[in-house]
Amino acid sequence: MGKRMTEANTTSVLIVGGGPVGLAMALLLDRFGIDCAVVEKSATTTDHPKSRGCWVRTMEIFRQWGIEDAIRARGLQDKSDMFVFVESVAGREIGRTRPEPNLGQTPAWKSLVAQDAVEEEIYRVVKASRHARVLFSTEFQSFTQTEDGIEATTRAASGETTTWRARYLIAADGAGSATRRSAGIDMVGPANMATICNEYWRGDLSRFPLAREAAGYRVIPQDPHTVASTILNTNGRDRWLTLLPVGGATDERPRPWSDAEIIQIIRAQTGVPDLEVTLLNRSVWRMTRQVAASFRRGRIFLVGDAAHRFPPTGGFGLNSGVQDAHNLAWKLAYVLKGLASERLLDSYDLERRPVAESNADFSTGNMRRFPLTEDAIRSGTPDRIRFWINDMDKHLHSIGQALGFSYEQGAVIADGTVRTGHDTRVYTPSDRPGGRFPHLWLDLARQQSTLDWFDRDFAVVAGPLGQEWLEAGRSVARSLKQPLGLHMLPTADPADGFQMGLRGAALVRPDGHVAWRMPWLPSDPAKELGNALQALLR
Template identity: 40%
Template sequence: MIEKDVVIVGAGAVGLSLAMQLGRLGVSSLAVDRRAATSDHPRARGINTRTAELMRQWGMEGAIRRNALPPEDFCFAYRRDSMRGHEYGRTVTDDGIDVPSAMPRLLVPQDIIEDELRERARESAEIRLRTEVEDFEETETGVLATIRDLRTGEVQQTRSRYLVAADGAMSMVRQRLGIPIEGNPLIGYWLGIYWKSADPRLWATYLEQPSMAYYAIDQDDVVVVSAVDRTNRWLTFRILPAVTTRPAPPSHDEALRLVRKATGLPDLDLDLVNVQVWRVSAQVAKSYRQGRIFLAGDAAHLLPHTGGLGMNTGIQDAHNLAWKLGLVLRGHADPALLDSYEAERRPVAEQNAGWSVGNNDTLKRIIASARAEDGPGVTAAIEAENDHVRQEGAELGFAYRSHAVVGDGTIPPAPSQTVYTPTAVPGCRAPHVWLDRGGERISSIDLLHSRFVVLAGAHGGAWVAAARAIADDTDIPITGHTVGPNAEITDVDGDFLDTYGIYVDGAVLVRPDGHVAWRAQFIDGADTTPLIEALEQVLGRSVRAAEPTSVVVS
């Protein structure tokens, strides 16, 4: 019998993110995956700003920046017949655009991301590849599962407190549980061809006007040529219709002809690596949880890749769930905290699915206008498609509503795909501001992970003292910092108080996932009871033994 706190079905980007975070929280986990290794296809390539912030917190910033394409490549080019043909237009790039974060969005292939995540997850979690879950059963105290080693045939039993399904679009776990998935099951199909070539003519075209994707549009076909890196890795995609039967992948020779036609180089020398056909859907599971079993990533939601939100939404699912499992398993929170996972993440998936469908509809407008040689129509549609590239609202602006958020009477900004308004309204991501800590320039994001954090104004030392007393008396992971002139941490640009919506003696309580749980604009005398009450609401347990005596620090 293998004993773990959590068993994770699936060791892709989502499962590995969860395993790594649980390990760092002192939670034991086993992640299993049928595959022998990381995907042999680059798959998703966009890390959005919020996911990039998380990877910075996880110590992965150097690795993902080294493997990222330059920001001037972050655009789409639309051309006649091939990537070398007449250009109808292109979306804006990320080059020189100021992002309200310490991290930009990055173009990094998913296979690189998974390699990095797996190495970090293995530091504190058990990862078994070529292993599948054959069966599972929930009990009163946990989940029993049967796993099989696909290389040896060996069968073992696992016992865990919880099981998380991160096993993809056709999730065996979701289907066995009978959880329906709602929405549009078939928008179309895409064919993906992964190939390698160092032909200098490719790079001459690419470097003349860089783009993450060249859409080659003719009257009968739409084929996309994308650089995976700036060495020799490429992807070619073909947009296929929504037909009843999944289209068969092309033969080797057919794939070669398609790539050569799309590049405009009939004699291109290339090595074909592999070919995939996948269904494009916009669906969200009706429930993210059944008892002690949770769904995450593609097991919980299927998003069109137009917008690049699929993998990012899944990684952020894992980020939301990990700290809650950690606190419950360590006895710091009531199991009811886990109910907030679905309450918070399902609306985000529904919103992202809608925006991704909108991006897909805009792409159809571009294609139709190009085929009709409608110049103004193409220009207008490409302008609208900038939402696909510039979607800071979708990446940073989502706000949670659940019992793990204590409202203060203020309302988050209206949802927007493109516009992000930095705010510390409870439920929102605690916004980035630049800080100075002992001569080191840091982002506020660097302070906000793995534990609760109180951020207070320069005269809000009583809040920080209360947080540290709770940590000392209960072992709940919480700390605090004062920010401002002559405070523990200096506000570099002087915008901390305005951005967070507090006075010099106010404070916010930020959850371990970086979202604001509670806010007090100022302190009433030296009474820190509101902070304690807010933490009790989030955790579902009392921390009254830690209530400090009145302390005034200025």
């Protein structure tokens, strides 16, 4: 029997799923002062490491939230972003990739950190928030769209059913999203590329220096009949994630392996016949490459794995999801506060779906590189081995993929310039509309970045001689009753990505992406700026 509707069951945004993306959405909405509720069927945050890295843009966002250091402290040591190809962890090393060079283009370098740690640190903030609440052990059951919102039902572990009323519904309930299916949104792309068994286990490998040095180990035994497998590093000491292929479209084993058999496989992988192994967690999952046909249907929005499912090769699943939330939250907040029309919400799908497609292609390419490298190693040909292990650098040297994406359509006013070629390994900073505004340190202590200017409000950033743009910004903020940050660059060196010149300006969105740019001073800067802002928000 449904629970009677009360004020307590009314919220602006109802979020289905309390994984890293659902929690990130709640944290962001709280920062904007928007009330929201997260319903999560599990009793706690995840106890499985799942994803294995937070890349540069995600760490920049964590830095803004004040959790970068806490998350980094729970990750692997610096320069561990390598794959090592071995016959076993204790055995012969065949070769290794190189750490990605940090060229100083970001205030927050990437971190090899497991998802369970990330979820715990985000939840720590959300738990203490004023406007967000998280309901664990609560299953989302159904919803209907009304003219002005959503009506939904949830069921607690006690069996009590609750009715909710919300303005918007966020589906953050993972790859098998029932919310997405109920909304009638299809996934596009292959659903079954491989079936993998994940085995999370504890075993002390700290005696091997290799255990601290790399993010992952590709184990290619001498026996050509023994399948290659992967061990992923979660803490550099005693917790590991073994990935074992068990089939194509389905699990092709005659029967699931017993615990004793899994332990024997792990001992063979590590090359330690008497290793004491404790099995912690097991899951069998399908590798897919799918992107939703649309990220929105009415008042329902898809984020994270509910919107896109990639092969894990490249680590873009969690990262893409956090950035989905970062893109959508400010738009929801602006609409709910009456600062923008509903039309702004259309830009979410236009902006994020092409990024998801790009990340899906990048991840799939990385997946295809593994068997080619394995074939080279088994061939025993030194030049062939050298070529493919060198090519494996492209798997984790991905700052161009992580930072270099640009929104070509959506809440962006194009200025006629043409986007340059996309290089997944190389990030070229630019203040061109659509891209993330370039990072520049503002103090000698390297504590304050230009990225710190963008959080809850639009911001006007003027060149070093662009004082008139700041005056125009004050005028526009007053006339449109729109809060605007006002900032002036200390320098506008094109080498740092600034094409606005000494007297130009850019209008930057709360998520740090450039919305509009004028690299000169017009006769009426307030008119130009006001027109741009109104075009974006009305």
